[in-house]
Each structure stands twice: as structure tokens, then as C-alpha cells.
Amino acid sequence: MTTLNIDHVSRWFGNVVAVNDVTMTIGPGVTGLLGPNGAGKSTLIGMMGGFLAPSTGSVTLDGRPVWRNEQIYRHIGIVPEREGMYDFLTGREFVVANAELHGLGAKEAQRALATVEMEYAQDRKISTYSKGMRQRVKMASALVHEPSLLLLDEPFNGMDPRQRMQLMELLRRMGDEGRTVLFSSHILEEVEQLAWHIEVIVAGRHAASGDFRKIRRLMTDRPHRYLVRSSDDRALAAALIADPSTSGIEVDHTEGALRVQAVDFGRFTTLLPRVAKDHGIRLLTVSPSDESLESVFSYLVAA
Amino acid sequence: MYDPTVARLTYRALLGRRRALILGILPALLIVISVLVRALSGTDDQTASDLLGGFGLATMVPIIGVIAGTGAIGPEIDDGSVVYLLAKPVKRPTIILTKLFVAIAVTMAFSALPMMISGLILNGNGQQVAVAYTVAALVASIAYAAMFLLLGTVSRHAVIFGLVYALVWEALFGSLVSGARTLSVQQWALAVAKKVTDSDLVTSDVSLTTGTVLLVVVTVATTWYAGQKLRALTLAGEE
Ligand SMILES: Nc1ncnc2c1ncn2[C@@H]1O[C@H](COP(=O)(O)OP(=O)(O)O)[C@@H](O)[C@H]1O
Numbered sequence: 001m002t003t004l005n006i007d008h009v010s011r012w013f014g015n016v017v018a019v020n021d022v023t024m025t026i027g028p029g030v031t032g033l034l035g036p037n038g039a040g041k042s043t044l045i046g047m048m049g050g051f052l053a054p055s056t057g058s059v060t061l062d063g064r065p066v067w068r069n070e071q072i073y074r075h076i077g078i079v080p081e082r083e084g085m086y087d088f089l090t091g092r093e094f095v096v097a098n099a100e101l102h103g104l105g106a107k108e109a110q111r112a113l114a115t116v117e118m119e120y121a122q123d124r125k126i127s128t129y130s131k132g133m134r135q136r137v138k139m140a141s142a143l144v145h146e147p148s149l150l151l152l153d154e155p156f157n158g159m160d161p162r163q164r165m166q167l168m169e170l171l172r173r174m175g176d177e178g179r180t181v182l183f184s185s186h187i188l189e190e191v192e193q194l195a196w197h198i199e200v201i202v203a204g205r206h207a208a209s210g211d212f213r214k215i216r217r218l219m220t221d222r223p224h225r226y227l228v229r230s231s232d233d234r235a236l237a238a239a240l241i242a243d244p245s246t247s248g249i250e251v252d253h254t255e256g257a258l259r260v261q262a263v264d265f266g267r268f269t270t271l272l273p274r275v276a277k278d279h280g281i282r283l284l285t286v287s288p289s290d291e292s293l294e295s296v297f298s299y300l301v302a303a
Numbered sequence: 304m305y306d307p308t309v310a311r312l313t314y315r316a317l318l319g320r321r322r323a324l325i326l327g328i329l330p331a332l333l334i335v336i337s338v339l340v341r342a343l344s345g346t347d348d349q350t351a352s353d354l355l356g357g358f359g360l361a362t363m364v365p366i367i368g369v370i371a372g373t374g375a376i377g378p379e380i381d382d383g384s385v386v387y388l389l390a391k392p393v394k395r396p397t398i399i400l401t402k403l404f405v406a407i408a409v410t411m412a413f414s415a416l417p418m419m420i421s422g423l424i425l426n427g428n429g430q431q432v433a434v435a436y437t438v439a440a441l442v443a444s445i446a447y448a449a450m451f452l453l454l455g456t457v458s459r460h461a462v463i464f465g466l467v468y469a470l471v472w473e474a475l476f477g478s479l480v481s482g483a484r485t486l487s488v489q490q491w492a493l494a495v496a497k498k499v500t501d502s503d504l505v506t507s508d509v510s511l512t513t514g515t516v517l518l519v520v521v522t523v524a525t526t527w528y529a530g531q532k533l534r535a536l537t538l539a540g541e542e
């Protein structure tokens with residue numbers, strides 16, 4: 001059982017507060033660290049992996065400090081986001097070197113390469129690898145010593161769907177084996193598919209925590225905003241506001257459109273076309289105006 | 304104190320095709336010039352000493368030192384691959400000492416060897432000139448490798464700073480301002496070289512004792528500091 005404890009951790013770079021008083025406990029199983037770009041995920045993972053000192057607070061693994069403690073790496077495997085990885089080596093040479101640095105050898109390296117299914121290309125130079133192959137070799141290098149904690153920063157970036165599936169399967173297996181696996185992502189679906197537990201971080205703050213159902217609910221139970229253009233905006237506005245599923249409408253003159261706020265998402269999506277039809281109004285555009293992940297997240301933080 | 308895996312990775316990074324080519328340019332140039340000088344003006348001890356000192360020790364050795372010293376760690380820090388060394392139960396000072404060892408070996412190989420060959424071509428080691436400058440190159444290699452390894456650890460622009468030091472301070476400033484000469488690896492190495500040859504062909508602005516002490520102090524201090532820096536190295540994001 002390996003538990004990572006993040007206790008009132010903050011980190012700032014000059015005036016920028018990248019991580020703001022975050023406290024969380026990461027236990028066995030797969031945890032997803034979800035947040036938009038710039039939220040502070042990499043900074044937090046850097047502190048979890050001992051590559052960055054917290055400005056305040058502490059990070060401990062089963063009670064032992066992570067910062068300035070190289071012995072802790074006997075228990076931690078790290079898959080960095082960055083691409084730099086001794087491109088002049090072959091995949092096998094790279095993983096063997098990583099094994100040796102742990103006091104292990106070619107046997108363990110071979111097993112790790114088999115785990116990520118990279119044996120077929122292990123004798124090619126890393127510089128010739130695709131993004132997904134590099135990711136898998138990084139993964140092998142992080143697994144050689146069978147760590148109890150695995151940290152992965154945006155591991156699915158740039159992977160094709162098949163590679164993504166393979167990696168998800170592998171991480172799921174690691175979680176099933178009782179390892180503590182933490183990965184970061186800015187894509188909700190990715191985290192939903194894989195993580196048993198989700199930690200949401202927005203603008204450096206710990207915004208939410210729970211299983212995917214809870215997070216999904218937090219994200220969907222909120223007013224939805226739409227931008228609507230029609231052949232007769234005024235008449236449409238009058239008709240829509242009469243229905244309780246619509247909580248607000250304004251006419252945006254610069255856009256030449258209506259901004260509609262709906263509280264009941266399901267009801268509104270059937271209401272809008274019916275109302276338009278009944279009044280002989282033609283709908284020109286209907287687009288969600290705040291479906292970007294960033295706005296979903298900022299709603300979460302404001303809540 | 305020495306990790307063979309770290310050493311292997313460092314050698315391979317340093318002696319990769321492109322870097323090895325760059326490392327080889329100045330030594331090749333020194334040898335070519337030596338052949339030409341010998342062919343055009345015959346053997347002359349003073350000429351030999353001037354060329355080995357003025358070009359070899361003042362320019363070639365520090366530049367080889369910059370390339371090998373900064374190259375032993377700088378690129379790994381720049382592209383983030385140093386993570387794979389740091390995320391291991393290996394002591395940070397061991398990483399630095401191993402890299403220092405490799406940087407010294409490479410600097411020596413690419414500076415002392417051509418120095419010896421050129422010396423033999425120029426005057427057949429008359430008055431021990433070739434041996435003296437070879438020893439100077441060996442000694443200077445240690446201090447340069449240590450200084451520039453530190454520079455590669457602390458700065459993203461290590462190569463530029465290193466070249467400025469090598470060219471402006473050692474080659475130019477050092478020959479004009481006497482104060483700068485005392486604080487010059489080149490002069491310390493010359494003090495050692497002077498001891499080897501029994502002639503006046505080699506001169507140094509510092510005594511053998513001063514030179515030796517400063518060489519040791521600089522090597523130890525920069526290596527220690529580089530180890531400290533690596534322990535507290537913060538890996539920034541991909542900005
Ligand atoms: N080394 C650094 N120097 C200055 N600012 C940084 C540094 N690293 C990260 N930041 C800032 O901290 C914030 C969080 O960044 P990051 O942790 O990379 O977010 P994420 O990984 O979630 O995209 C951003 O505003 C970023 O610009």
C-alpha cells in the first residue's frame with residue numbers, strides 16, 4: 001500500500017502562483033489529475049516526483065519526504081511529459097540504462113519492454129520512434145523496478161486511439177495490481193474512461209475530488225448557455241422566456257443573436273425546435289457558447 | 304563516486320557524430336598548422352613554443368573544455384532527459400563526479416594528444432617543449448572540464464558564456480591585463496609546464512605553488528558547487 005500525501009502545498013514562480021494550497025491524498029488504484037492547460041498539473045506532478053521544491057507545504061510518500069531524497073526513487077516510476085530521452089540510443093539500450101541505474105540489469109529491462117509491447121522495435125534508435133512508441137519506451141523505463149507509485153504527465157498526448165487503448169489497459173492493470181497510479185490530463189473523457197478517482201485542479205486550486213459520476217454531475221448540473229440565430233430573434237425570445245427551462249435571454253446586438261441560458265438541458269433541447277416550428281421561425285445557428293472545458297472548469301471553481 | 308551507466312551515456316552523448324566532429328576541428332587545425340610551419344620554416348624551439356602556447360593552450364584547450372564540459376550535462380538539462388538520471392536512487396554528487404571524469408577524459412584526449420603530436424612535428428620535443436605543453440594541456444583539461452561542467456549545470460547559455468570566457472578572458476584579456484593573468488587557468492597550467500621544461504621557452508605569471516593550489520581549489524570548488532546545484536535542480540516546464 002503506497003499513499004502519496006500532498007499537504008497544503010503551494011508553489012509559485014516569481015509572481016505566478018502555479019499551485020495554490022493543495023491538499024490531497026493519492027492512494028492505490030488509478031487517479032486522474034484533471035485540469036485545463038496551465039492549471040498547475042505539471043507543477044504539482046513535479047513536486048510529487050521530487051523535481052520541484054514546494055514553496056510551502058510538504059509532499060510525502062508513506063511518510064517519507066520526496067524532495068531531496070533520491071532513495072525514494074526505488075518506489076517511484078516517472079513518465080515525464082517532455083520528449084527528451086537520449087535519442088541516440090536504441091529503445092533497448094535506453095531501458096537497460098534505466099534498469100542499471102536502479103541496480104538491475106538486462107533481464108528486468110527485457111521484461112519491461114515486453115510489458116509495453118515494444119520488443120519488436122527495441123533495437124531501433126529512439127530518434128526513429130513515433131510519439132506513441134516513445135511514450136511506451138518511457139513507460140518501460142519507469143516500470144523496470146516495479147515501482148509502487150507511478151506518475152505520468154499527460155501520457156496520452158499525441159497518441160493514436162489504438163496506442164491510447166493499449167496504455168489505458170496497461171495503467172488499469174497496474175492499478176488492479178494495487179499500485180498507486182496518477183496521471184494528468186486536460187481531457188475529461190480520457191480521465192473518465194480510466195480513472196477510478198478524479199482530482200480536479202483549476203488555476204492552481206484543488207477544485208473537486210471524487211469518482212467520475214460525481215465530477216460529471218458537478219460539470220453538467222449547471223446552466224447551459226447557447227448562442228441562437230434565427231429568422232426572428234425577438235419573437236423567439238418572447239416564446240422561449242415563457243418556458244421554465246429557460247432562465248435568461250438577452251439580445252446580443254453586436255453578434256446579431258440571442259444568448260439563452262437554460263437550466264434544464266434536456267427539456268430545452270426539445271423545446272427550442274418545437275417553439276421555432278410553432279411560431280414559423282427558422283433557426284439559423286444554435287451553438288453552445290460555453291462548452292469549452294475552460295468554462296466548465298471555471299464554473300466548477302466558482303461553485 | 305563513479306557510475307558506469309552515467310559514464311556510458313555521457314560518452315555517447317559527447318562523442319556522437321556531430322559533437323565529435325566539432326571537437327576534432329581545432330586539434331586537426333593545430334596539427335595542420337604544425338605541418339605547414341615545419342615544412343615552411345623548419346624546426347625552431349621558439350616557434351614551436353609560440354604555436355603550442357598561443358594557439359594550443361590559449362585557444363584550443365579552453366574551447367575543447369567548453370564543448371566537453373558543458374556538453375557533458377547541458378543538453379540533458381535543456382531537453383529534460385536528465386530526469387532519467389535524477390529519478391534514480393543514485394547520489395547526485397556521483398552523477399556530477401562521473402560526468403566530470405568523462406569531461407576530463409574527453410578534454411584530455413582531444414587537447415593533450417594533438418598537443419603532443421604537434422610538438423613532435425614542430426621540433427621533435429626539443430627542450431621538452433612538446434612534453435611541457437602536453438602536461439599543461441592535461442592539467443588545464445581538469446580545471447576547464449570542472450568549470451564548464453558547472454556552467455553547463457547552472458546556465459542554459461553555457462556554451463556562449465564558456466566561449467566568451469575562453470576567447471575573451473583567456474586568449475585576449477589575459478594577454479593584456481596582468482590581473483586577469485593570475486586568475487587564468489592557462490597561467491596555472493603554464494606554471495606546471497615551466498617545471499617540466501628546463502628552458503625559458505615557457506613562462507608563467509604565477510609560481511608553481513600558486514598555480515597548483517589555484518588549480519586544485521577551482522576544480523574542487525566548482526565540482527562541489529555543481530553537485531549542490533544538481534541536488535536542487537528544478538526541472539522547469541517546456542517553455
Ligand atoms: N518554470 C516556470 N516558471 C514560471 N512559470 C511557470 C513555470 N512552470 C509553470 N509555470 C506557470 O505555472 C502555471 C501552471 O503551469 P503547469 O503546471 O505547467 O500547468 P499544466 O501542466 O496544468 O498545463 C502556468 O501559469 C505556467 O505558466
Ligand SMILES: [Mg+2]
Nearest residue numbers: 041042081154
Ligand atoms: Mg502540463
